[in-house]
Amino acid sequence: MSDVRLNIESLVDLLVEEVQTNRREAEEFFKAFFAALESALLDGETVTIKNFGTFQVVRRGPHRILNFQNRREFIIPRRCKVIFTPDEILRDLVNKPFSYLEPVELDVEDKDENFVSEEPPLEPLSIFNEQATEIKSLLEEIKNLSPPSYSSLQNEAVENVPMKEKEESSEQKKEDENIPEEIIEEKNEEILVSYNNEEEEIVPPPSIINSKNEEDNFDESYKNENLEPLGIPSRPFKGNNLSDIPSPRKRRHFWLPLVLFIIIVGGVSLYYFYSPVNEYVNTLLKIKTDKNLISGENKNFITEQPFVAKDSLGEVSKQSANEVDSLQILFDTPRYYSEFITTEKIIEGSRLAGLSRRYYGVPVFWVYIYEANRDRIAHPDNIPVGTPIRVPKLDSRLIDTSNPRCLEKAKELEKLYLGKK
Amino acid sequence: MTQKELIDIIAKNIQFPREEVEKLLWTTSFILIRELSEGKNIEIPDFGNFEIKKREEKLLVHPVTKKRVLFPPKLEVQFKQSYALAKKLNKFF
Numbered sequence: 001m002s003d004v005r006l007n008i009e010s011l012v013d014l015l016v017e018e019v020q021t022n023r024r025e026a027e028e029f030f031k032a033f034f035a036a037l038e039s040a041l042l043d044g045e046t047v048t049i050k051n052f053g054t055f056q057v058v059r060r061g062p063h064r065i066l067n068f069q070n071r072r073e074f075i076i077p078r079r080c081k082v083i084f085t086p087d088e089i090l091r092d093l094v095n096k097p098f099s100y101l102e103p104v105e106l107d108v109e110d111k112d113e114n115f116v117s118e119e120p121p122l123e124p125l126s127i128f129n130e131q132a133t134e135i136k137s138l139l140e141e142i143k144n145l146s147p148p149s150y151s152s153l154q155n156e157a158v159e160n161v162p163m164k165e166k167e168e169s170s171e172q173k174k175e176d177e178n179i180p181e182e183i184i185e186e187k188n189e190e191i192l193v194s195y196n197n198e199e200e201e202i203v204p205p206p207s208i209i210n211s212k213n214e215e216d217n218f219d220e221s222y223k224n225e226n227l228e229p230l231g232i233p234s235r236p237f238k239g240n241n242l243s244d245i246p247s248p249r250k251r252r253h254f255w256l257p258l259v260l261f262i263i264i265v266g267g268v269s270l271y272y273f274y275s276p277v278n279e280y281v282n283t284l285l286k287i288k289t290d291k292n293l294i295s296g297e298n299k300n301f302i303t304e305q306p307f308v309a310k311d312s313l314g315e316v317s318k319q320s321a322n323e324v325d326s327l328q329i330l331f332d333t334p335r336y337y338s339e340f341i342t343t344e345k346i347i348e349g350s351r352l353a354g355l356s357r358r359y360y361g362v363p364v365f366w367v368y369i370y371e372a373n374r375d376r377i378a379h380p381d382n383i384p385v386g387t388p389i390r391v392p393k394l395d396s397r398l399i400d401t402s403n404p405r406c407l408e409k410a411k412e413l414e415k416l417y418l419g420k421k
Numbered sequence: 422m423t424q425k426e427l428i429d430i431i432a433k434n435i436q437f438p439r440e441e442v443e444k445l446l447w448t449t450s451f452i453l454i455r456e457l458s459e460g461k462n463i464e465i466p467d468f469g470n471f472e473i474k475k476r477e478e479k480l481l482v483h484p485v486t487k488k489r490v491l492f493p494p495k496l497e498v499q500f501k502q503s504y505a506l507a508k509k510l511n512k513f514f
Contacts, residue, residue: 004461011452011463018448025437029445032435034468036427042509045422052450053498057510080510082469084500093458094473094496101493106480 041082053086287326330398331409337372337392346387352380359391360399367413368394380417457498469502 008030015026040047041057048054058081065074092099270277341359344350352366360368370380372392377383400406424446432442453471456463463471476495483490502510 006456006461006463008465011449011456014452014456015445015448018452019445021445026445028435029431029437029442030449032431033446033449034465036430036434038468038506038509040422040427040430041506047422047427048424049427049446049450050424052453055500079507082500082502082506082510084469084471084498086498090454090457090498093454094498096458098494098496103493104491106489106491 051087051089053084053090056083056085057081058083327397327403327405330395335368335371337390339393340372340390341393343388343390346383346385346389348385352383352389355389355391360394360401362399362401362407364407364410364414365394365399367410367417368392368398370417371413460496465503467503467505469500469506472499472501473497474499 012023012026012030015021015030016023019026037047037055041055044057046054046056060079060081062078063076065076066072067074086094271281272278344355352369353363355369356366357363366380369389369391370377373387373389376387376389383389397403398406428439428442428446431437431446432439435442437445453463457471457473460473462473465471474497476497478494479492481490481492482488
């Protein structure tokens with residue numbers, strides 16, 4: 001702003017004033033400080049100094065520049081640049097003279113000015129209004145005669161518009177600065193004066209402005225006239241819109257049950273006429289019934305299940321996935337033995353494994369026989385001769401010899417009973 | 422590089438006690454800020470210049486809403502690197 005330039009010497013002087021040290025020390029410090037800064041920047045580091053700012057090295061690749069006068073291109077080679085971004089404190093302090101100013105939206109205030117200030121003096125300026133109409137008619141005539149001249153006039157008009165804008169902006173500035181004028185120092189007053197001078201220089205002859213303004217006013221009033229008739233029908237329309245808003249909701253409510261009904265009908269028809277869906281639903285229902293049987297303490301389920309399995313032998317392969325789950329359930333539930341195939345007396349040399357092999361096909365399933373006769377046998381390895389042993393009727397799924405899971409389960413039980421002793 | 426590292430390096434180079442260097446650095450930054458906020462330019466040979474520049478007010482139009490906004494003038498700190506520093510920086514390229 002001002003042309004005062006501080007050398008490093010004057011800075012050193014100031015430093016010596018602030019901190020009572022030798023001048024030599026202060027100089028040394030300054031040299032070391034900037035040397036350290038420089039070396040750090042040369043290494044590509046960013047240096048931050050508290051409350052002051054950050055220094056940063058930015059690389060820029062090679063880029064072209066076009067000289068518009070010569071129409072020649074220059075290629076500026078890649079280079080490094082030190083960039084300084086001031087800290088917030090420094091930024092605010094430097095910008096203190098203009099800190100009270102804030103960005104202003106112009107259009108809102110413009111309308112107010114037009115309505116308040118420029119409408120009253122309309123009546124004495126009726127002469128200018130007449131002049132404006134005359135000029136307009138003249139312009140139209142010229143337009144009819146020679147289009148190029150009109151275009152030039154238009155250009156002039158276009159050029160005048162920004163001038164007006166400038167004026168407005170400067171006026172506003174004036175207003176902005178009039179408010180805090182009392183508070184701010186003398187500097188700002190100087191700036192103000194300069195602004196005023198500029199205004200005086202810029203201001204074009206009043207007649208043109210007035211005519212222009214009148215034209216603008218005329219246009220605005222015309223627009224307003226146009227808007228008002230448009231605005232009146234818009235109110236009932238709004239009311240209609242408001243009343244219309246709930247109607248689609250009603251329609252939706254009307255449609256909802258219909259859609260639900262269609263979905264249900266479709267589902268039912270699928271169930272009856274499309275075989276895969278039918279089967280799937282049946283399997284689902286079966287699983288449910290199985291669960292119900294197991295959860296209730298039904299002693300007959302062991303007897304009933306084999307029959308079901310026999311009936312649905314054809315479907316066993318299809319239900320393999322479901323069977324796995326039901327098997328797990330079978331394993332987990334405690335077994336009740338109510339029906340028996342036969343009762344045999346133990347002879348010397350006969351074992352439970354032999355019995356199981358005879359009746360179930362595999363010796364591993366002796367555990368179930370042992371379970372059924374727990375009250376008579378103390379230990380499976382030590383059975384007194386002559387004890388009658390009941391061979392229970394088992395679920396066919398439980399003693400499926402082709403299923404490895406059944407065998408595993410039986411082995412687990414075996415370990416449990418033999419380990420117990 | 423943080424301020425602490427900078428202080429360490431300076432203290433090592435000129436063999437001052439650390440606290441004194443810290444104090445000196447603080448006062449220099451204080452002086453620089455004060456002088457700059459008074460509108461003075463600072464020249465540091467072989468490093469660069471700190472200049473205060475005024476940005477003129479500008480009238481911008483929002484492209485969508487067509488609202489005209491007047492931005493006030495502004496004072497800014499600008500740093501211009503010296504020729505010597507630029508030469509050193511670009512020496513490796």
